[in-house]
Amino acid sequence: MDFVLKSCKLREFQPSDAGAIARLANNPAIASNLRDAFPSPYTFDKAVSWLEMVEFNKQNFLRAIIVDGELAGSVGLHACHDVYRFNLELGYWLGEPFWNRGIMTEVVKAIVAIGFNELKAHRIFAGIFGFNTASARVLQKCGFKHEATLHQSVFKNGQWADELVFALINPQHVDQ
Numbered sequence: 329m330d331f332v333l334k335s336c337k338l339r340e341f342q343p344s345d346a347g348a349i350a351r352l353a354n355n356p357a358i359a360s361n362l363r364d365a366f367p368s369p370y371t372f373d374k375a376v377s378w379l380e381m382v383e384f385n386k387q388n389f390l391r392a393i394i395v396d397g398e399l400a401g402s403v404g405l406h407a408c409h410d411v412y413r414f415n416l417e418l419g420y421w422l423g424e425p426f427w428n429r430g431i432m433t434e435v436v437k438a439i440v441a442i443g444f445n446e447l448k449a450h451r452i453f454a455g456i457f458g459f460n461t462a463s464a465r466v467l468q469k470c471g472f473k474h475e476a477t478l479h480q481s482v483f484k485n486g487q488w489a490d491e492l493v494f495a496l497i498n499p500q501h502v503d504q
């Protein structure tokens with residue numbers, strides 16, 4: 329199912345997205361803000377493998393962000409397990425040509441609504457690196473609360489960094 333927003337559309341990934349993903353995601357300005365599982369360099373073959381994983385693993389809710397008919401990025405809600413099973417972990421990236429137009433703020437608001445209303449999450453959270461001011465701003469604009477700073481928990485590109493945990497509790501569950 330597609331979700332049509334003002335600035336973009338969210339649709340399921342398809343195998344033909346590999347070229348566009350590799351082109352946009354092969355950018356250290358993106359990779360430096362993400363876990364090392366996000367490849368850098370991001371080759372076409374890595375994109376193909378990732379798309380195969382998406383097709384295979386339907387537990388996670390992943391969507392391509394499409395701007396003016398062009399793939400612009402990715403957003404996902406990742407399933408948690410055991411006692412965390414009513415949590416979803418939010419992740420996202422946008423190609424650099426699309427930054428600072430309010431796109432991810434709109435996307436996060438939309439996917440949060442899907443997470444709470446369709447996927448019945450109790451809590452949606454994101455862990456971001458302490459230096460990622462743009463991502464912190466996106467989450468603040470979407471009403472997320474800065475819950476914790478995990479000091480020097482991250483080792484990225486040869487340096488220690490803090491992780492900031494942002495979260496939102498399903499407003500329909502408050503006071504239950």
Ligand SMILES: CC(C)(COP(=O)(O)OP(=O)(O)OC[C@H]1O[C@@H](n2cnc3c(N)ncnc32)[C@H](O)[C@@H]1OP(=O)(O)O)[C@@H](O)C(=O)NCCC(=O)NCCS
Pocket residue numbers: 357358359361362420421422423426427428429430431432433434454455456457460461462463465466
């Ligand atoms: C983080 C990211 C998704 C933001 O997407 P976006 O569509 O550009 O975000 P928006 O335009 O909705 O909002 C960005 C906000 O950050 C602000 N911002 C951007 N760069 C900034 C900086 N260096 N310092 C301070 N604020 C900054 C913008 O001004 C804007 O805030 P405003 O609306 O109050 O002016 C995008 O930059 C990205 O993909 N980065 C690389 C990958 C990444 O960080 N993913 C998230 C990992 S947790």
